[in-house]
Amino acid sequence: MRYSRTSKILGVAAAVALSLSACGGGGDNAADGGGDTSRVIVVDGAEPQNPLIPTNTNEVGGGAVLDLIFAGLISYDADGKPQNEMAESIDTDDSQNYTIKLKADQKFTNGDPVTAASFVDAWNYGAAAKNAQLSGYFFESIEGYDEASAEGSKVDELSGLKVVDDTTFTVKLKQPESDFPLRLGYSAFYPMPEEALKDPKKYGENPVGNGPYKFDGDGAWEHETQIKLVPNEDYEGPQKPKNGGVTFKIYQNDTTAYQDLISDNLDVLKTIPTSDIKNFKNDLGDRSIESPYAGNQTIAIPYYLDNWDGEAGKLRRQAISMAINREEITDVIFNGGRTPAKEFTAPVLDGYSDSIPGSENLAYDPEKAKELWAKAEKIEPYDKSEKLTIAYNADKGDHKTWVEAVVNNIKNNLDIKVAGKPYATFKEVRTDATAQKLTGAIRSGWQADYPSLANFLGPIYTTGAGSNDAVYENKKFDDAITKGLSADNVEDGSKAMNEAQEMLLDDLPAIPLWYQVAQGGWSDNVENVEFGWNGVPLYYAITGK
Amino acid sequence: MGRFLLRRLLQLIPVFLGATLLIYFLVFSLPGDATAAICGEKGCTPAVEASLREQYNLDQPFWIQYLLYLKGIFTFDLGTNFAGQPITDILARVFPTTARLALMALAFEAVFGIAIGLFAGLKKGKFFDSTVLVFSLLVIAVPIFVLGFLMQFVVGVKLEWANPTVSGDASFTELILPALVLGLVSFAYVLRLTRTAVIENASADYVRTATAKGLSRRRVVTVHVLRNSMIPVVTFLGADLGALMGGAIVTEGIFNVNGVGNTLYRAVLNGEAPVVVSIVTVLIVVFVLANLLVDLLYAWLDPRIRYA
Numbered sequence: 001m002r003y004s005r006t007s008k009i010l011g012v013a014a015a016v017a018l019s020l021s022a023c024g025g026g027g028d029n030a031a032d033g034g035g036d037t038s039r040v041i042v043v044d045g046a047e048p049q050n051p052l053i054p055t056n057t058n059e060v061g062g063g064a065v066l067d068l069i070f071a072g073l074i075s076y077d078a079d080g081k082p083q084n085e086m087a088e089s090i091d092t093d094d095s096q097n098y099t100i101k102l103k104a105d106q107k108f109t110n111g112d113p114v115t116a117a118s119f120v121d122a123w124n125y126g127a128a129a130k131n132a133q134l135s136g137y138f139f140e141s142i143e144g145y146d147e148a149s150a151e152g153s154k155v156d157e158l159s160g161l162k163v164v165d166d167t168t169f170t171v172k173l174k175q176p177e178s179d180f181p182l183r184l185g186y187s188a189f190y191p192m193p194e195e196a197l198k199d200p201k202k203y204g205e206n207p208v209g210n211g212p213y214k215f216d217g218d219g220a221w222e223h224e225t226q227i228k229l230v231p232n233e234d235y236e237g238p239q240k241p242k243n244g245g246v247t248f249k250i251y252q253n254d255t256t257a258y259q260d261l262i263s264d265n266l267d268v269l270k271t272i273p274t275s276d277i278k279n280f281k282n283d284l285g286d287r288s289i290e291s292p293y294a295g296n297q298t299i300a301i302p303y304y305l306d307n308w309d310g311e312a313g314k315l316r317r318q319a320i321s322m323a324i325n326r327e328e329i330t331d332v333i334f335n336g337g338r339t340p341a342k343e344f345t346a347p348v349l350d351g352y353s354d355s356i357p358g359s360e361n362l363a364y365d366p367e368k369a370k371e372l373w374a375k376a377e378k379i380e381p382y383d384k385s386e387k388l389t390i391a392y393n394a395d396k397g398d399h400k401t402w403v404e405a406v407v408n409n410i411k412n413n414l415d416i417k418v419a420g421k422p423y424a425t426f427k428e429v430r431t432d433a434t435a436q437k438l439t440g441a442i443r444s445g446w447q448a449d450y451p452s453l454a455n456f457l458g459p460i461y462t463t464g465a466g467s468n469d470a471v472y473e474n475k476k477f478d479d480a481i482t483k484g485l486s487a488d489n490v491e492d493g494s495k496a497m498n499e500a501q502e503m504l505l506d507d508l509p510a511i512p513l514w515y516q517v518a519q520g521g522w523s524d525n526v527e528n529v530e531f532g533w534n535g536v537p538l539y540y541a542i543t544g545k
Numbered sequence: 546m547g548r549f550l551l552r553r554l555l556q557l558i559p560v561f562l563g564a565t566l567l568i569y570f571l572v573f574s575l576p577g578d579a580t581a582a583i584c585g586e587k588g589c590t591p592a593v594e595a596s597l598r599e600q601y602n603l604d605q606p607f608w609i610q611y612l613l614y615l616k617g618i619f620t621f622d623l624g625t626n627f628a629g630q631p632i633t634d635i636l637a638r639v640f641p642t643t644a645r646l647a648l649m650a651l652a653f654e655a656v657f658g659i660a661i662g663l664f665a666g667l668k669k670g671k672f673f674d675s676t677v678l679v680f681s682l683l684v685i686a687v688p689i690f691v692l693g694f695l696m697q698f699v700v701g702v703k704l705e706w707a708n709p710t711v712s713g714d715a716s717f718t719e720l721i722l723p724a725l726v727l728g729l730v731s732f733a734y735v736l737r738l739t740r741t742a743v744i745e746n747a748s749a750d751y752v753r754t755a756t757a758k759g760l761s762r763r764r765v766v767t768v769h770v771l772r773n774s775m776i777p778v779v780t781f782l783g784a785d786l787g788a789l790m791g792g793a794i795v796t797e798g799i800f801n802v803n804g805v806g807n808t809l810y811r812a813v814l815n816g817e818a819p820v821v822v823s824i825v826t827v828l829i830v831v832f833v834l835a836n837l838l839v840d841l842l843y844a845w846l847d848p849r850i851r852y853a
Contacts, residue, residue, distance in 0.1 A: 049585075051629045058585045132596035134589050151592040201629060223630065223638060224803045225713030251710075252798050252807045255694075259709040260801075263702045395814050425814045428577030434588065445586070459587070466588045 035527050038244040039544025043268040043537065044257045045248030047224050051204020054190035055126030055133040060447075061250075063187055064536060065227055068246060069209035070190040071237055073100060073119070074181070080294065080348060080451030080533030082182055085237045086114060086191065086210070088167070090184070095176035095486060102167040107234050108193040109214040116169035118191035120161045124148070125197055126188055128156040135188035137466065138449075141180060143172045176486035178493050183450045212239045212540050213246060224250055239540040242528070246539045264523045268537050272519040274398045277335045284521040290337065293535030294346040294448035295516035296456070297338070299390060299406070300470040300509065301441045307382055315376035317508040318361050322369035323413035326362070329405045330514050337519045341512035343501050345456040346448065348533050351494025358505030362512055366413040373414050382416070389421035389440030393429045399443055406513070433469045444469055444510065451533050453497040457481055461509055472509035549852040553837050557830065564829050565822050569611045572818040579603055579816035583627050601627065614819055626812065626820050635808060636823060642715045643797070643804035644831075647789040649720055650728030655782055658732045662739025662778075663771055669744050677740075681733035693726045693799040710801040723800040727793055731785050738781055742774035749773075775846050783839030787832030791825075 048062030054070060057063055073087035088101040106114040125131055127139040128148045139145050143160030147153060160172035173180060183189065191210065196203040206218045212235045215221070216228035227248040231241040249266060251257040254273035260266035262283055272280045272288075281288050301317060303309050308316060326340035339347070341362055342354040376382070390407060392399040403420040410418045421440060423429040432438050446467075448455050458481050459465050463473045477500055484496030518535035528543045580594045580603065589597075598604040601624075602613055617623050623632035665674040684692070700722055701709030711719045746752060747770055755769045794806030805824060812820035844850045 047628075049583075049628055058587060058589070129592040129596065132593045132600070134584060134593060136593060137590050149590060149592055151595055153592070204629060222713050223635075224808070250803075252801055256697075256710055256799060256801045259697055259702055263705060263709050265708055265710065423577075425575075425577055425582070425816075427579065427582035427814070427816060430581035430584070430586075430588070431576070431578040434578075434581065447586075466590070467586075 035242070035543025035545060037242050037543055039526065040245040040247055041243050041267045041526060041539065041542045041544075042247045042249055042265075043539060044254075044266060044270060045227060045250050047250050048221075048227075050134065051201065052207040052221070053133070053196065053200055053204045054187045054192065055122065055131075055135050055138075056200075056204070057187055058134040060536075065229070065248060066187045066190065066207075066209075067536070068211055068213040068229055068539060069207060069215065069232075070187065070211040071209070071235065071239075072186070072190050073102075073184040075185045075237070075239060076451055076533060077238070078530055078532050078538055080350070082185060082451075083238050085185075085239075086119075087184070090181045092181075095178040095180070095488065096173045098171040098173075098180065099164075100169055100171065104167055106210060108191075108208050108210045109232055109234070110193060110195065110208045112193045112195075112208075113166075114191055114210050115166045116163045117166075118193060119189075120163050120169050121194075121197055122190065122192035123161060124157045125192070125200075127158055129153045130156065131200075138183070138186065138188035141173045141175075141177050143174050145174070175482070178487050178490060179452045179454050179485060182452050182490070183455075186450045211235060212237065212241050216245065226250060239538075241540045242543050243540075244544075246542075261521055261523060264525060266523060267526045268520065268522045268529060268539075268542065270518060270520045270531070270535070270537055272521060274401070277337060277519065280519065280521055287523070287529075288521045289518070289529065289531060291518045291520070291531035291535070292339065292346075292348050293516055293518050293531065294348050294451055294456075294533055295446060295535060296341060296344070296346055297402075297443065297445045297513045297516070298341075298344075298510040299441050299513065300444050301511070302436065302438050302469065303471050303473070303509070304436055305438075305440070307380075307386070310380070312376040312380040314507060315372045315379070316382070317511065319369040319372040319376065319414060320410055321361050321508055321511045322363065322365045322372070324406055324409045324511070324513065325364045326514055327364065329402060329409075333402050333405055334514075334517075337517050338514035339517060341514050343498075344461075344504050344510075344512050345453045345497075345501075346515050349448070349451055349453055349456075350490065351453050351497065353498050356498050356501050356505060358502050361505055361508065369413055384416065387417040387419055387440075389419050391421045391423060391429050391432070391438060391440060391442040393424075393426040394422040395425045402513075403443060436471060438469075442469055445516075447516075448534060453494055454481065454485060457497060457500060457504075458485070461504060470509035472507070474503060474507065477503045546852055550837075553840070557833055560829065560833060561826065565615070565826055566611060568822045568825050569614060569818055570607065572813070572816060572821050573607050573610065575813075575816055577816060579627070582815040610818070614822065617819070623823055624819050626817050627815060632820055632823050635820065636827060639803065639805045639808050639824070640827060642802060643790050643793055643806070645715065645717075646720050646724055646727060646793060646797070646802060646804060647786060649717075649724035650731070650789050651782060651786055653724055654728040654732035654735050654785070658735025659739050659771075659775075659778060662736040663743055663766070663774075665736070666740040666743025666747065666774075667766065667770075669740075669747075674740075677736065681736050684729055684733040689726070689730060690795050690799065692729055693796055696722060696726050697799055711803075713803060715802060715804075720802070723796050723802055726799070727789060727796040731781075731789070734781060735778055738778050739774060742777055743770055746770045746773050772846055776843060779839055779842050779846065783835045783842075784832075786835045787828060790831060791828045 046061030049059050050056050050062060052062055054066055057066055071085040074082045075085045077083050086102050086106055088103045090098060090100050092098045123139055126133045127136050127145055136149060142158050144158040148155040148158055162170045193208055206215055212232060213229040214232040216230045220228045230245040254271055255275060257269050258273050258276050261269045301308050330338040330340055342359045343356050390403050392403050407418045407420050433442055446456055460467045461472050462478050462481055480500035484493045487493035487496055518531050522529045525545055526542055527545050528541050530538050532538050580597050583597055602610050625631050661677060665677045668674050697709050700706050707722050752769050755765045794810055797804045797806040809824050
């Protein structure tokens with residue numbers, strides 16, 4: 001299989017790179033770029049919402065820390081290409097049965113060896129219902145998941161996972177899925193030492209991992225204040241730290257963090273606050289960055305609403321989509337910090353195409369929009385007194401401005417009643433969405449967990465999927481996704497995914513708006529700052545000046 | 546005096562029960578499912594949701610949840626927040642910081658408010674008095690977050706006299722700037738209250754008598770004018786301590802102070818009733834005790850007031 005071959009080559013390349021940098025010695029100059037490798041980099045962070053256990057972290061605050069203190073089987077480089085970490089090789093003949101071999105003599109920072117059991121036990125723990133792990137659903141492709149994850153289930157092992165020897169284990173999936181190896185860099189798949197499973201609560205406060213960094217002693221996590229990480233000297237992988245440590249300083253809001261950045265009290269800020277978008281390039285000059293990443297913004301319109309189902313509903317969805325001037329909104333409101341969407345995934349991904357048939361439905365064309373709306377009127381008249389609302393949460397994320405802009409676009413071009421519908425909190429809007437009680441459209445964004453087209457399609461648009469807010473049900477689409485997943489290689493898989501997208505572009509269960517671009521900056525004290533495929537800075541590569 | 550104290554302390558019990566019940570009910574009635582906050586943007590499986598509900602007693606009716614919480618208080622186990630941290634740890638972390646900030650703000654507004662107010666009151670209608678009046682009006686009129694961001698930008702970013710944000714230690718020197726911002730509006734009120742009271746008392750009979758007796762100006766002003774002018778000011782300061790502690794949320798946000806405000810705000814958004822109730826209960830106790838202290842101060846300031 002193609003994947004396993006590349007991953008072996010990557011393993012060798014990484015080893016060579018490592019020995020090269022080792023020749024350079026631990027002096028002041030890193031192998032590339034130069035800079036002070038002893039500086040502790042202070043970066044902005046958010047208080048982790050859960051104990052720091054890989055299978056129980058589902059948000060970015062905790063995720064950023066986990067990604068530094070753990071090394072999975074693979075990791076992703078700046079472009080989202082997989083590179084081997086703990087894995088020596090990941091082999092399969094049929095995309096359903098995988099044999100995973102680990103590198104020998106790898107250690108957790110408490111001295112325990114990283115073995116096949118470290119992975120298998122951690123995954124079993126994550127999947128079992130009785131442990132109620134928030135990221136448990138990541139194991140759903142593995143055989144035995146349904147039994148272990150059922151409500152009230154006492155099963156605590158996945159039948160698809162088998163330890164062969166200390167450095168080998170096998171994975172059997174429910175059906176062939178060629179992008180399974182690609183997922184293995186996501187935090188839910190990290191290994192855990194024995195002590196974690198014995199006392200997860202205690203472990204979650206002071207996690208022990210096997211990644212490029214480790215906690216700076218017990219209590220390095222000062223709640224709501226900072227998390228201090230220092231390099232793990234034993235780590236020998238592609239993300240070898242080029243600095244003296246990373247400290248996540250926890251901020252209550254971005255505006256405050258920005259003040260710290262421009263006064264050089266903070267080294268790296270990964271999200272420029274909305275209020276400073278207009279001037280951050282002036283303030284920071286060549287210390288600012290705009291870097292596209294794997295995330296997008298859409299408006300989902302549920303099919304359980306009147307007027308939005310059937311043939312007329314489809315025409316109306318297309319009309320709405322064409323009534324939105326994406327170019328103008330991304331320019332004026334985000335100052336170029338977003339790019340207009342051409343399909344349902346994101347441009348940084350392998351296999352992305354901006355010319356999938358049907359993508360013209362996402363281009364601004366008010367005349368055509370009016371035409372389509374009129375056509376829908378003939379099939380089934382729309383009650384003009386009815387108001388189309390776009391629900392969003394007002395507590396975080398600054399959605400109000402762009403929702404109002406979209407509302408005005410639709411109102412002016414289609415002459416119908418439209419309004420934004422702010423919910424006071426995120427949990428309220430999610431509660432209505434999950435209970436299928438929305439009274440209108442809902443804004444929804446997606447951030448990739450792992451760099452794959454499938455990650456933007458399967459969990460959102462397949463029948464009964466966890467994040468299918470639109471309640472889209474299309475058997476043909478489901479089949480196309482299954483076919484894409486079981487393709488022999490990632491290229492064929494991507495092709496099938498984009499064919500499936502043609503259906504989405506025609507039906508528009510959600511209306512894609514734009515792709516995310518990370519807008520960040522750094523202080524005068526650091527250099528070699530680069531952002532990755534997921535909008536997170538490559539912390540390990542940052543050096544002092 | 547002892548009986549007065551005891552009675553006031555016993556009054557704390559119904560206040561405590563009523564307040565916790567009311568606040569617990571309010572948080573309980575907030576729309577939205579608390580598990581939705583835990584599960585985040587991508588949701589979790591129904592099995593995980595069910596076990597989260599069970600873990601945090603969210604599957605129980607209101608009364609059971611409330612009684613379980615009360616039981617927790619009496620066994621000194623308040624439970625944990627959704628992130629698994631013991632609520633007692635959270636209280637121990639946020640209250641010292643906020644208390645320090647609030648007391649510093651209180652000291653600032655008391656010392657400078659009373660001093661400048663006294664001076665302005667004695668020089669009624671003069672240039673200093675008018676300037677101070679206009680300035681205090683300005684401070685009251687401008688929203689606190691504008692003042693906060695302005696001070697942060699000027700002092701922290703442009704002049705670099707202080708860091709724009711406060712570190713985890715929240716040391717005395719770091720808190721000076723936030724405390725100034727926090728106490729600024731109350732400072733203006735204290736100043737105006739003092740000034741008015743001083744003007745009123747300066748023309749009172751006993752002040753004229755004291756002056757006629759030949760007492761020094763200094764003694765007349767400090768003992769007879771100022772002390773008698775303090776009753777409304779002390780009442781205000783007592784009520785203000787509670788307001789400063791609970792209301793520091795804007796200031797704490799601007800200067801990134803790890804205190805009560807932000808923790809309370811997040812707990813309300815997430816629907817973490819036990820956290821909200823615990824924090825607010827402590828705030829209520831502080832408020833009640835501060836006012837008790839004010840009542841005791843009355844007797845000291847004005848010997849005509851007696852408690853029994």
